[in-house]
Amino acid sequence: MQVNESSLTGESTNVDKNDEIIDAEVPLADRTNMVFSGSLVTYGRAITVVTGTGMNTEIGKIASLMNDTKEKRTPLQQSLDKFSKALAVIIMIICVIVFGLSMYNNMGLLDSLMFAVALAVAAIPEALGSIVTIVQAMGTQKMAKENAVIKDLKAVESLGCVSVICSDKTGTLTQNKMTVQKIYINGESIREDQLDLNVESHRHLLYDMVLNNDSSIVDGKGIGDPTEYALLEAFRNIGFREEFMRESITRLEEVPFDSDRKMMSSKYKMHGISHILTKGALDVILDRCVNIATADGVRPITEQDKNAIIKQNTEYSESGLRVLAFAYKESDEPLTIAAEYDYTFLGLVSMIDPPREESKQAVADAIRAGIKPVMITGDHKITATAIAKQIGIFGDGDIAVTGMELDAMSDSELDEKIERISVYARVSPENKIRIVEAWQRKGNIVSMTGDGVNDAPALKKADIGVAMGITGTEVSKDAASMILQDDNFATIIKAVANGRNVFRNIKNSILFLLSGNMAGIFAVLYTSLMALPVPFEAVHLLFINLLTDSLPAIAIGMEKPEKDLLSDKPRNPKEGILTKDFTALMLGQGALIAVVTLAAFYIGLQVNAATASTMAFATLTLARLFHGFNCRSRHSVFKIGFTSNIYSVGAFFLGVFLLTFVLFVPFMHPLFSVEAITGAQAGFVALLAFIPTFIIQLIKLVADLVSDRKS
Numbered sequence: 001m002q003v004n005e006s007s008l009t010g011e012s013t014n015v016d017k018n019d020e021i022i023d024a025e026v027p028l029a030d031r032t033n034m035v036f037s038g039s040l041v042t043y044g045r046a047i048t049v050v051t052g053t054g055m056n057t058e059i060g061k062i063a064s065l066m067n068d069t070k071e072k073r074t075p076l077q078q079s080l081d082k083f084s085k086a087l088a089v090i091i092m093i094i095c096v097i098v099f100g101l102s103m104y105n106n107m108g109l110l111d112s113l114m115f116a117v118a119l120a121v122a123a124i125p126e127a128l129g130s131i132v133t134i135v136q137a138m139g140t141q142k143m144a145k146e147n148a149v150i151k152d153l154k155a156v157e158s159l160g161c162v163s164v165i166c167s168d169k170t171g172t173l174t175q176n177k178m179t180v181q182k183i184y185i186n187g188e189s190i191r192e193d194q195l196d197l198n199v200e201s202h203r204h205l206l207y208d209m210v211l212n213n214d215s216s217i218v219d220g221k222g223i224g225d226p227t228e229y230a231l232l233e234a235f236r237n238i239g240f241r242e243e244f245m246r247e248s249i250t251r252l253e254e255v256p257f258d259s260d261r262k263m264m265s266s267k268y269k270m271h272g273i274s275h276i277l278t279k280g281a282l283d284v285i286l287d288r289c290v291n292i293a294t295a296d297g298v299r300p301i302t303e304q305d306k307n308a309i310i311k312q313n314t315e316y317s318e319s320g321l322r323v324l325a326f327a328y329k330e331s332d333e334p335l336t337i338a339a340e341y342d343y344t345f346l347g348l349v350s351m352i353d354p355p356r357e358e359s360k361q362a363v364a365d366a367i368r369a370g371i372k373p374v375m376i377t378g379d380h381k382i383t384a385t386a387i388a389k390q391i392g393i394f395g396d397g398d399i400a401v402t403g404m405e406l407d408a409m410s411d412s413e414l415d416e417k418i419e420r421i422s423v424y425a426r427v428s429p430e431n432k433i434r435i436v437e438a439w440q441r442k443g444n445i446v447s448m449t450g451d452g453v454n455d456a457p458a459l460k461k462a463d464i465g466v467a468m469g470i471t472g473t474e475v476s477k478d479a480a481s482m483i484l485q486d487d488n489f490a491t492i493i494k495a496v497a498n499g500r501n502v503f504r505n506i507k508n509s510i511l512f513l514l515s516g517n518m519a520g521i522f523a524v525l526y527t528s529l530m531a532l533p534v535p536f537e538a539v540h541l542l543f544i545n546l547l548t549d550s551l552p553a554i555a556i557g558m559e560k561p562e563k564d565l566l567s568d569k570p571r572n573p574k575e576g577i578l579t580k581d582f583t584a585l586m587l588g589q590g591a592l593i594a595v596v597t598l599a600a601f602y603i604g605l606q607v608n609a610a611t612a613s614t615m616a617f618a619t620l621t622l623a624r625l626f627h628g629f630n631c632r633s634r635h636s637v638f639k640i641g642f643t644s645n646i647y648s649v650g651a652f653f654l655g656v657f658l659l660t661f662v663l664f665v666p667f668m669h670p671l672f673s674v675e676a677i678t679g680a681q682a683g684f685v686a687l688l689a690f691i692p693t694f695i696i697q698l699i700k701l702v703a704d705l706v707s708d709r710k711s
Helices: 058-068 075-104 109-123 128-145 155-161 200-211 226-237 242-248 282-288 303-318 359-368 381-391 403-407 411-417 429-441 453-461 474-479 489-529 538-548 550-556 580-605 609-630 646-664 666-672 679-710
Strands: 002-004 040-043 148-150 164-167 179-185 188-191 216-218 221-223 251-258 263-270 273-280 289-294 297-300 322-330 343-352 372-376 399-402 421-425 446-450 464-468 482-484
Touching: 058 429, 058 453, 075 109, 075 489, 109 489, 109 538, 128 148, 128 155, 128 489, 128 550, 148 489, 155 464, 155 489, 164 429, 164 489, 179 200, 179 226, 179 303, 200 226, 200 242, 200 263, 200 273, 200 289, 200 322, 200 343, 216 226, 221 226, 226 242, 226 343, 273 282, 282 289, 282 303, 282 322, 282 343, 303 322, 303 343, 303 381, 343 381, 359 372, 359 381, 359 489, 372 381, 372 429, 381 399, 381 421, 399 403, 403 421, 403 429, 411 429, 429 446, 429 453, 446 453, 446 489, 453 464, 453 474, 464 474, 482 489, 489 538, 489 550, 489 580, 489 609, 538 550, 538 609, 538 646, 538 666, 550 609, 550 646, 580 609, 580 679, 609 646, 609 679, 646 666
Parallel strands: 164 372, 164 446, 289 343, 372 421, 399 421, 446 464, 464 482
Antiparallel strands: 002 040, 148 482, 179 188, 179 343, 216 221, 251 263, 263 273, 273 322, 289 297, 322 343
């Protein structure tokens, strides 16, 4: 009996079942005397004894793990929570101070209270929640176009600080398609395209590969055993079609493959002579061979020949290749198990599920981005390590462990070794959760990929669970935060870059909002301390906060990714938004805008307090609109391109239009408590508002030039 256990182990190869006793403790994938609930019988029959039902089955244990696994809050949620609490406390303290100073300066109780409340409304970025949601939604839309479907909006930003990606091998890093690699024939290892039908030994091998084969290729898709239709594809790759050979040469008899014999035979009449063609495991076939086909013809096989064949088989196996041996004999006897002897050895064909072409570059990009890629698979250790070496996951000093070896490790031992373990093979669902938890204990944000039911608990436990859209089960998709429509590891790296861009844009939007708000607060505190008239009316602050702030902030959130985005290391998830550098930048830029706002206020104060308030309001509003270009990037607009973000340009001109409408349309003056200003005063407003942006852009331009020279 053969069973497909892919839902439990993640490996699609059918497993041969038997009733032999297994004394040692072995992983789930190697328990060949057990049949599991949730798996599929693909061949044969058996009588079984029920040893567990419901939650006591392997699939039931996975359900228990799912129930016990709790989802974590994203780094952005945690950062925003800390940020909001800190900001609320700071603003409340400032508002109390402003209220006290207003009362001290003989402002009425109600007016003082209204102004303090208006200042609080202006200082708190109410639009932040909607801006974060909109930026995340735009990031989600962009990812969907790149085959990464985000189920949980909050997961978009979390991708930006992923520092470990635990990836499945089959189908994600590899093509999920067996492919012929090297062929050992006539004492040498050759490529499939070097096979020649005009060479007799090559011709016999190709006959064996194509005729002694029960698979087929229909409309470009393989039907049957993946190993067998890989042989057919190899035949097609040298320019032939198997249909013509099969139509002209009819199968007479056959003995199907079984797990005891580990071989398959079929009988054909070719060129008037009956041939028995056989393929299977080398250890079985080599003992049955008495001759060997060589470039000079058939001759008796020697011990030296056998040693060379075994050596080549070992070399292929240690490279992670699956090896089939091929043999034939000319015979008229009926084809039975008893006839499967006295063969002529033809050669070895090695196969592997090769890496995707883009996997190697994607892994290199991940490492460049400071992300540790880890392979977790149900496949054998040797095969997994070979693939990991090819694509760059397994390097010098790295180690590979099996699920059994992992079970034998204590948590402290695992924590000590985990940064060197790049490959986990033959793992269980419990192993996968333990791996995720070990990385999380070290403060890492972990992404886990998977497609089977067995992957679901780990997908839920990981910070970012990534399910396969093509081969993934509904259970894995339900547990994941993101679904790859193309089952491609490279898509995860694209999503990580997008996630980094989303967080960078959100942080830039917050910088824009807070630096502008701090400018208003500094101006109010200064005038209150100096016993000057109030620089803004409450309606001025509300106009700035609700109309001219939101659109530029959203536009900043739609900034395109920069080329060097993956060159930076993942950000520390424990690091809040209000870092020392961020706070210093916010206060510095806010102070710069406050200075020009107060300069405009003093110019207007030469006329009267109302004109001073109007000029301060207009300068602060316009300066913040200009400031939107400063907050788009850490680079100058000359490097990123002034028009590279059309939304930012559009938000600026719309804000200028609204401000102009309020300042120069007479019936708006009483509504917004502004005075008519002269052309000269408007010129001062425009000049002063532009000064902070000119200074900031000049500093960024110099920094860009210095950086370019160093690189």
